[in-house]
């Protein structure tokens with residue numbers, strides 16, 4: 001049995017208290033074996049956490065990891081114009097190799113900023129799965145179906161592909177990859193296909209992930225066409241339930257919040273994307289108060305423009321207070337909770353906490369920094385003062401993915417260079 005000792009640091013416990021402790025990782029099972037008194041445990045290998053805080057690996061509950069290729073390509077537009085005028089025309093030119101290059105870049109960025117699990121929506125999913133397998137991260141993946149603008153046969157094939165990909169890839173990478181059925185949104189997939197395929201996904205036991213209630217522009221047409229709010233329509237289709245999480249949930253009314261809570265449907269809150277596209281402010285404190293499970297997501301790098309969950313935590317705290325008009329809303333502890341345990345619950349991974357028996361998915365944050373001094377409250381620092389570049393080591397499934405900022409599964413310089421080449425050629429093809 002091979003054991004890794006994360007030693008000499010402080011540890012963020014599941015109740016968000018901090019104590020001086022060492023963490024012993026069973027690298028064969030990929031679980032935390034023990035959390036013990038400093039010096040009381042020993043391992044075959046050691047990770048130095050002195051002057052550091054051991055935290056659960058951060059969980060990115062909604063992203064499009066390969067969209068790193070479009071980082072900074074189109075900014076300063078609202079969602080609809082951004083997608084239709086800029087993003088979708090370029091995505092139409094994406095090749096599988098582009099997606100692999102973009103995914104590797106995004107995964108390196110995640111490892112470097114302490115993220116150990118992600119929920120992704122995109123296409124050419126085999127390439128993303130290959131990159132996740134190489135990265136050593138955990139992911140929930142899926143092929144996203146969009147049927148608007150397609151003839152009946154193509155639309156059906158796209159939705160069928162979402163189900164097929166989910167079935168084929170579930171359990172890949174030694175179980176680190178799980179899958180979801182993914183209608184893109186309630187307005188971009190036709191009702192007939194939703195009525196047919198959502199029950200099929202439910203019967204197959206497939207979790208569902210989709211964008212919903214992101215902008216006010218998408219609410220009106222649903223109310224006009226179906227005579228009900230988007231999440232009432234989703235409920236009627238069988239979309240809501242304990243294995244579903246929606247991305248965004250910005251424009252939800254009281255009844256919809258109740259529906260989310262009653263059906264145990266989760267929400268991936270994406271504050272940076274919501275601010276950048278001026279989509280609105282999600283009532284995230286209200287969602288939590290109603291008992292809804294909430295995770296935190298960056299969305300894609302084209303609408304953020306980075307994949308750091310540290311930036312996202314700060315954004316969640318700031319916009320959460322503004323949305324509630326209450327400085328006590330989205331307090332640091334709530335934000336850390338949604339970025340770790342909340343996200344892990346949505347994605348269905350036994351991660352998001354440092355405790356014997358849980359997945360050994362963790363990061364060590366270097367506290368020995370001017371901007372993290374003094375250390376009155378380390379939970380506060382995680383949300384309001386730390387950044388992704390403060391992460392010293394990242395571990396997922398018991399494997400060290402970054403040691404002293406050296407990313408192990410990839411040659412970082414090669415990944416950066418290849419992604420840059422693919423992004424330039426892609427945009428060239430799309431705009432020539």
Ligand SMILES: CSC[C@H]1O[C@@H](n2cnc3c(O)ncnc32)[C@H](O)[C@@H]1O
Nearest residue numbers: 064087091121122123144211299300
């Ligand atoms: C077909 S994969 C996912 C699809 O979604 C697009 N996308 C990226 N960000 C958003 C967002 O905030 N709302 C809706 N759709 C988004 C992405 O470009 C892909 O085409």
Ligand SMILES: [Zn+2]
Nearest residue numbers: 211247299300
């Ligand atoms: Zn999205």
